[in-house]
Each structure stands twice: as C-alpha cells, then as structure tokens.
Amino acid sequence: xxxxxxxxxxxxxxxxxxGVVAVSRGETVNALWIVVAAVCCFLxxxxxxxxxxxxxVMKLDPSRPTPAIRRADGLDYVATDRxxxxxxxxxxxxxxxxxxxxxxxxxxxxxxxxxxxxGGVVLxxxxxxxxxxxxxxxxxxxxxxxxxxxxxxxxxxxxALFGAFMIMVIxxxxxxxxxxxxxxxxxxxxxTVAATVPLAxxxxxxxxxxxxxxxxxVSILGLVGLFAAIIYGQAVAQSPVWGPLFxxxxxxxxxxxxxxxxxxxxxxxxxxxxxxxxxxxFLKIGAIAALxxxxxxxxxxxxxxxxxxxxxxxxxxxxxGLFPFLFITIACGAVSGFHALIASGTTPKLxxxxxxxxxxxxxxMLMEAFVAIMALVGAAIxxxxxxxxxxxxxxLIGTDAASAAHAVTAMGFAISPETIAQTAxxxxxxxxxxxxxxxxxxxxxxxxIFSHVVGGPAMKAFWxxxxxxxxxxxxxxxVDAGTRAGRFMLxxxxxxxxxxxxxxxxxxxxxxxxxxxxxxxxxxxHQGVTDPLGGVNTLWPVFGISNQxxxxxxxxxxxxxxxxxxxxxxxxxxxxPTAWLLVCTLSAGxxxxxxxxxxxxxxxxxxxxxxxxxxxxxxxxxxxxxQMERIVFNDRVDAALVAVxxxxxxxxxxxxxxxxxxxxxxxxxxVNELPAHPVAA
Amino acid sequence: MNLIATLRRMARLMVGVPDYxxxxxHMAMHHPERPVMDRKAFxxxxxxxxxxxxxxxxCC
Numbered sequence: 230x231x232x233x234x235x236x237x238x239x240x241x242x243x244x245x246x247x248g249v250v251a252v253s254r255g256e257t258v259n260a261l262w263i264v265v266a267a268v269c270c271f272l273x274x275x276x277x278x279x280x281x282x283x284x285x286v287m288k289l290d291p292s293r294p295t296p297a298i299r300r301a302d303g304l305d306y307v308a309t310d311r312x313x314x315x316x317x318x319x320x321x322x323x324x325x326x327x328x329x330x331x332x333x334x335x336x337x338x339x340x341x342x343x344x345x346x347x348g349g350v351v352l353x354x355x356x357x358x359x360x361x362x363x364x365x366x367x368x369x370x371x372x373x374x375x376x377x378x379x380x381x382x383x384x385x386x387x388x389a390l391f392g393a394f395m396i397m398v399i400x401x402x403x404x405x406x407x408x409x410x411x412x413x414x415x416x417x418x419x420x421t422v423a424a425t426v427p428l429a430x431x432x433x434x435x436x437x438x439x440x441x442x443x444x445x446x447v448s449i450l451g452l453v454g455l456f457a458a459i460i461y462g463q464a465v466a467q468s469p470v471w472g473p474l475f476x477x478x479x480x481x482x483x484x485x486x487x488x489x490x491x492x493x494x495x496x497x498x499x500x501x502x503x504x505x506x507x508x509x510x511f512l513k514i515g516a517i518a519a520l521x522x523x524x525x526x527x528x529x530x531x532x533x534x535x536x537x538x539x540x541x542x543x544x545x546x547x548x549x550g551l552f553p554f555l556f557i558t559i560a561c562g563a564v565s566g567f568h569a570l571i572a573s574g575t576t577p578k579l580x581x582x583x584x585x586x587x588x589x590x591x592x593x594m595l596m597e598a599f600v601a602i603m604a605l606v607g608a609a610i611x612x613x614x615x616x617x618x619x620x621x622x623x624x625l626i627g628t629d630a631a632s633a634a635h636a637v638t639a640m641g642f643a644i645s646p647e648t649i650a651q652t653a654x655x656x657x658x659x660x661x662x663x664x665x666x667x668x669x670x671x672x673x674x675x676x677x678i679f680s681h682v683v684g685g686p687a688m689k690a691f692w693x694x695x696x697x698x699x700x701x702x703x704x705x706x707x708v709d710a711g712t713r714a715g716r717f718m719l720x721x722x723x724x725x726x727x728x729x730x731x732x733x734x735x736x737x738x739x740x741x742x743x744x745x746x747x748x749x750x751x752x753x754x755h756q757g758v759t760d761p762l763g764g765v766n767t768l769w770p771v772f773g774i775s776n777q778x779x780x781x782x783x784x785x786x787x788x789x790x791x792x793x794x795x796x797x798x799x800x801x802x803x804x805x806p807t808a809w810l811l812v813c814t815l816s817a818g819x820x821x822x823x824x825x826x827x828x829x830x831x832x833x834x835x836x837x838x839x840x841x842x843x844x845x846x847x848x849x850x851x852x853x854x855x856q857m858e859r860i861v862f863n864d865r866v867d868a869a870l871v872a873v874x875x876x877x878x879x880x881x882x883x884x885x886x887x888x889x890x891x892x893x894x895x896x897x898x899x900v901n902e903l904p905a906h907p908v909a910a
Numbered sequence: 911m912n913l914i915a916t917l918r919r920m921a922r923l924m925v926g927v928p929d930y931x932x933x934x935x936h937m938a939m940h941h942p943e944r945p946v947m948d949r950k951a952f953x954x955x956x957x958x959x960x961x962x963x964x965x966x967x968x969c970c
Contacts, residue, residue, distance in 0.1 A: 301936060301940070302936065303928075303933035303935075303936035303937060304928065304933060304955070304956070305959065307928045307933075309923065310916065312920065313916060313919045313920045313923055314923070315920075316921070316923065317923040441949070441950040441953050441954070442949055442950060442952075442953035444925060444927065445918070445921070498957060498958060498960075498962060499954070499957055502961050503925075503957050503960075503961050506925055506961070510924050511921065511924075575926075579923075579928075710961065713961070
C-alpha cells in the first residue's frame with residue numbers, strides 16, 4: 230500500500246490543479262495550474278493505465294525476443310537503451326501539429342482544449358501509439374499498411390495505404406500553408422529561412438567531405454549561422470535594396486514552396502535534407518525545453534477566458550461548434566493517426582525488450598501532449614484581442630489596425646489600434662493582422678516568454694523571428710521528407726495497379742511519382758493561399774478529420790488484433806477511443822459535407838456561391854466572378870476529399886467488424902504474431 | 911552509461927545514426943567473415959537509410 234502513496238498524492242495534486250483550472254471564473258488563473266494538472270495526470274496515467282495495458286491487455290513478455298534481437302544487424306535492427314530510444318521516438322513524433330492545433334482551438338477558451346488534450350492522450354492517443362508499437366514489435370517491425378494487410382486482409386491494407394497517402398498530401402499542404410502565412414510580407418522571416426538553404430548545403434559539404442559523421446560539430450556550426458541570420462535579418466529587412474527583395478506575397482511564396490518541394494525532394498539527401506534535419510531536430514528539442522523552462526520561470530497568468538462565446542460555434546478561427554470540431558482541431562497533441570506510421574517505422578526495430586514498450590509508446594506520446602499543453606498556454610497568455618487579431622481572416626477584420634481593432638472589439642475582446650500596431654513593432658513585423666495558422670501566434674507568445682527570461686522587451690523581435698525560424702525549419706524538413714515518403718507510397722500504389730513498374734530500373738516512375746505528389750499538395754496549398762476565407766479555416770479541419778481517421782484506423786487494427794489474440798475482454802481499451810474517434814470524425818465529416826450552414830458545410834457553401842454566380846452576383850469575401858468560380862470549385866474538391874476519407878474509414882469499419890466476428894467464432898487465437906521462441910534452425 | 915554519453919547517443923539516434931561501436935561489435939560477433947564498413951561508409955549508409963524515402967515519415 231505504501232508504494233501507492235506517492236502516486237495517490239500526485240493524483241490529488243493533479244485533481245486539485247485541474248479543479249482550479251476548471252472552476253475559477255472571473256479571477257485570473259496562473260498558467261502553472263494547467264502545467265501541474267497535466268504533469269500529474271500524465272504521471273498517474275503512466276503508472277497505472279500504461280502498466281495495466283502492458284501487463285494485462287498485451288501481456289508483455291521480457292523473455293520474448295524483439296525484432297532488434299531476432300534480426301540484429303547493427304544497422305536497422307539494434308537493441309537500444311530505452312532512454313536513448315525514448316529520445317529518438319519523441320523526436321520522430323513531435324512536429325508542428327501539437328503546436329498549431331491547440332493555438333487554433335484556443336478560440337473556444339483554454340478549458341476545452343486542456344481537458345481534451347489531457348483526457349484524449351491518456352485514453353486514446355497514447356493507447357494508439359503504444360498498441361501499434363506493440364503490434365509491429367511482434368511482427369518484425371512491419372509498417373502500418375503491412376500490419377493491416379496481415380491481420381485484416383489485402384483489400385483493407387490497400388485502402389489504408391491509399392488513405393495514408395491522401396492524408397500525407399493534406400498534411401504537406403497544410404504545413405506549407407502555415408509557412409506561407411508566417412513568411413508572407415515578412416522580409417526578416419523570409420531572409421532567415423532562405424539563409425538556411427545555403428547554410429544547410431555548407432553543412433552538407435562539411436559532413437560529406439571535410440569531417441564525415443561529425444554531427445555535433447556541424448550542428449554547432451549551423452546554429453551559429455542561424456543566429457547570425459536572425460541578427461542580420463533585421464538589417465536586411467530594413468535595407469531599401471534588400472528588404473523588397475525578400476518581401477513576397479502569399480501567392481509568390483506558394484509557388485516558391487512548390488518549386489522548392491519539387492527540387493529539394495530529388496536532390497541527394499546529404500546535401501540539403503540531412504543537414505537541415507540536424508538543425509531542425511536539435512532546435513526543436515531545444516526550443517521545447519526552453520519553452521517549458523520559460524513558462525515555469527515566468528508563471529504567466531492566463532488572459533484568455535476559460536470559455537469563450539465561440540465554444541458554441543461561429544468562431545473566426547475555425548467554423549463549427551465544440552462538438553465535434555474541437556476534437557478534430559486538436560489532433561496531434563491528443564491523438565494523432567500519423568504516429569501509427571512512426572510507431573510501425575524505425576522504433577519497433579530498435580526496442581531492446583518488450584517491457585520498454587510502455588515508456589516508448591505511451592510515455593513519448595504523453596510528452597507530446599505536454600508540448601501541446603505548452604502551445605495552448607502560449608496562446609492563452611496573450612491578450613485575447615491580439616489573439617483574435619492574428620487569427621481571424623482578413624475577410625472578417627480587414628487589413629489595417631483600425632478596422633481590425635474595431636472588428637475584434639465587436640467580437641467582445643477590446644483592443645485598440647495602437648496596441649495592434651505596437652505589438653507588430655515589438656516583434657519587428659509590418660503587420661500582425663490575419664496571420665492565421667498558429668505559428669505566428671505561438672511565436673508572439675514565445676517572444677513574450679523568452680524575452681521575459683532573457684533580454685527583456687528589446688529582445689522580443691529577435692525571439693519572435695527565432696520562433697518563426699524554428700517552426701519554418703522543421704516544417705520545411707517535413708515537406709521535403711514527406712514528399713519523398715509520399716513518392717514511395719504512390720509508387721507502391723502504382724505498382725499494385727501495374728506490377729511491371731516495380732521491376733523497371735528506370736528513373737522515370739520516380740520522377741513521375743514525385744511530380745504527382747508535389748502537384749497534389751501544391752494544388753491544395755494554392756487553394757489555401759488564394760482562398761479569400763484564409764485557407765487555414767478551410768484546410769485545417771480537413772487535415773484534422775483525416776488525421777483522426779487514420780488514428781481510428783490504427784485503433785481498429787488494434788481492436789481486431791485483440792480479438793484475434795482472444796483477449797476480447799480487454800477490447801474496451803481500444804474500442805472506447807475507437808468509438809469516440811469514429812463519432813467525432815464521422816459527424817465532423819458529415820457536417821463538413823452536408824451541414825446547411827454555409828460556414829460549416831462545403832456543399833451548402835458551394836451551393837450558395839454557385840446560386841449567386843448564376844445570377845451574376847459577387848458575394849463577399851469574393852471580389853470578382855472569377856473568385857466566385859474558384860470558391861465553388863474549391864468547395865466541391867474539398868467535399869469530394871472529405872467523402873473519400875469517409876468512404877475509407879467506413880470500409881475499414883466493415884473489415885474490422887468482419888475480422889472481429891470471425892475471431893469470435895474461432896476457439897483459438899488466429900493472430901499472426903511471430904512465435905514467442907524462435908524454432909531452432 | 912554516464913549521462914553525457916547517453917545524451918550524445920540520443921542526439922545521434924534522433925537523426926538516425928545508431929552507435930558505430932555497436933555495429934562493429936555485432937559484425938565481429940556474428941559475421942566475422944564479412945567486410946565491415948568504416949565510420950565514413952557507416953555514416954553515409956545510415957544517412958541514405960534515413961532520408962532515402964522508404965521510411966521518411968516525419969510527423970505533422
């Protein structure tokens with residue numbers, strides 16, 4: 230009993246903190262309450278729920294050889310110390326998602342997001358990562374697509390692979406859109422990000438020829454270069470010659486990114502991708518750690534209300550009410566389907582013992598949720614007036630400080646034009662109005678926190694551009710790596726249709742697949758950039774739906790596996806989150822398709838604009854008939870995309886149901902695990 | 911394993927480079943007849959494996 234005492238205490242502290250966060254109204258709440266509540270909940274969940282799953286649901290067996298033991302080769306399959314592997318896995322799953330989603334969700338107040346991140350990760354997100362890691366670990370570290378094929382059949386595997394490709398396309402488009410929103414009309418930001426390309430190439434040459442393999446050395450070199458770029462960026466931005474050269478409109482940036490994606494993804498990896506990945510990975514880990522320390526030192530009060538009027542819908546950042554749209558907006562921090570691809574990627578091949586799996590699978594996801602909590606705190610410590618000025622579409626609040634202040638004050642968040650202009654000056658930008666996408670908002674918050682700890686107000690502009698650079702850097706790495714991964718997914722899919730393609734040694738299928746992949750995400754990026762509604766408003770929900778659907782697919786696989794293992798009585802562990810995700814994503818998808826409210830439903834929105842178009846009218850925010858046509862076309866494409874996602878998830882539901890029913894009829898386990906002890910050869 | 915060494919290994923594995931000594935030990939123990947890559951070749955091999963695309967999954 231004594232050994233449970235510290236945990237009981239932790240649980241109590243967590244419950245009290247959560248209580249403070251949840252019930253206080255009117256008085257300001259310190260951000261540390263949220264942080265403490267999250268940390269305590271995560272610790273208790275890890276100690277009890279993760280270990281319950283490990284011992285009773287999975288029955289992890291330390292004597293069972295993992296792929297790293299069974300197939301040890303010193304390269305891909307290496308038994309790795311669990312602390313080291315934790316770092317590897319966390320770095321692979323942490324990306325822009327947990328930073329952006331919670332910032333957008335803050336429009337409903339900090340409370341719904343906090344509760345969903347904490348509850349979602351404990352019962353759904355971490356369970357998903359952990360289960361997929363477990364399933365892959367017992368099958369030689371196979372990938373998600375192969376696992377679904379093994380346990381649910383060829384057809385189900387192909388559908389899942391196709392779904393994963395579409396999700397990849399949307400992710401790349403959304404990520405690129407965030408970069409566009411952050412760098413448009415910002416010569417300082419643009420210069421620093423552009424400087425990373427030659428900088429990475431110098432680093433690439435260094436690791437290739439001068440000192441191969443010296444990652445630490447070259448990263449320090451790169452870091453010095455990055456800081457120099459941020460410092461000189463200010464002078465460049467203010468120069469009458471150079472400033473305009475680095476000032477781009479969103480549409481120009483969109484084409485630059487598409488061109489960049491196409492070229493970067495066919496360059497040799499050591500030249501650009503690898504060195505920039507070193508920088509972005511270490512910068513990401515460093516910035517996350519610094520943010521945590523900064524929040525603890527500053528202990529800022531939350532200025533966003535716990536709940537805003539937008540919780541019931543009608544918000545400017547994304548449309549729709551709390552259910553189901555909050556649960557798809559905060560994707561990565563609470564539960565992310567994309568992690569299923571990582572947990573069935575390199576990690577299961579490196580795990581030394583089955584009993585390390587809870588720390589890696591469940592623990593790393595808790596850490597990711599903590600990052601999401603910090604992003605939410607970042608958004609909530611800003612003046613709500615600034616938050617809504619930055620995140621509302623220009624169509625709603627205009628493009629100058631006076632109109633934005635007027636519109637945001639009318640929303641109920643009083644702000645003066647002077648405050649808006651002063652905030653922009655503080656961070657060294659021309660304007661902060663309508664910089665949707667999460668990254669700029671988080672950058673303002675990080676500038677606030679970091680400048681409190683180091684440098685004071687004079688350093689705000691530096692820290693703002695540091696934060697923008699850190700986000701842009703790992704998003705660009707993701708765009709580059711994602712285009713390559715998407716290319717191989719597409720080639721696999723094409724090879725299923727035309728088996729001959731896999732045998733040919735020619736480069737042409739590779740180039741064609743790359744071009745198709747770039748064209749696919751480029752299309753949605755262009756749509757988002759030219760969308761008069763602001764793009765993020767439209768694309769982020771589609772991304773959220775697709776990501777949560779992939780999570781539902783991974784959890785359905787886990788459920789099917791539990792049934793096939795004859796562990797039916799524990800199937801609730803995965804059935805519960807599966808059911809919740811299906812309810813959220815199917816209803817969100819349904820509303821996005823068929824809601825009669827044009828702000829929510831793609832078809833209703835398209836119908837409204839096409840009716841006006843027939844009469845020759847121009848509806849705001851469109852300014853011409855040509856823009857009207859584009860809106861109608863985009864609505865129909867988005868509707869079709871959501872319909873495809875719905876079809877994928879519904880068909881996999883049917884496969885899962887059949888698999889589970891078939892296993893119930895069988896008296897013995899039918900699961901395709903590798904045997905516990907290898908048969909002597 | 912001391913803290914600095916753990917952190918160093920963690921940082922290198924974060925960017926896809928496992929321990930070279932582990933690899934050499936594995937080759938000596940299990941495949942003494944096969945040629946062993948030197949540090950440079952090992953580094954290039956791991957770089958290609960991580961970024962070549964096949965498991966280029968980076969998260970959102």
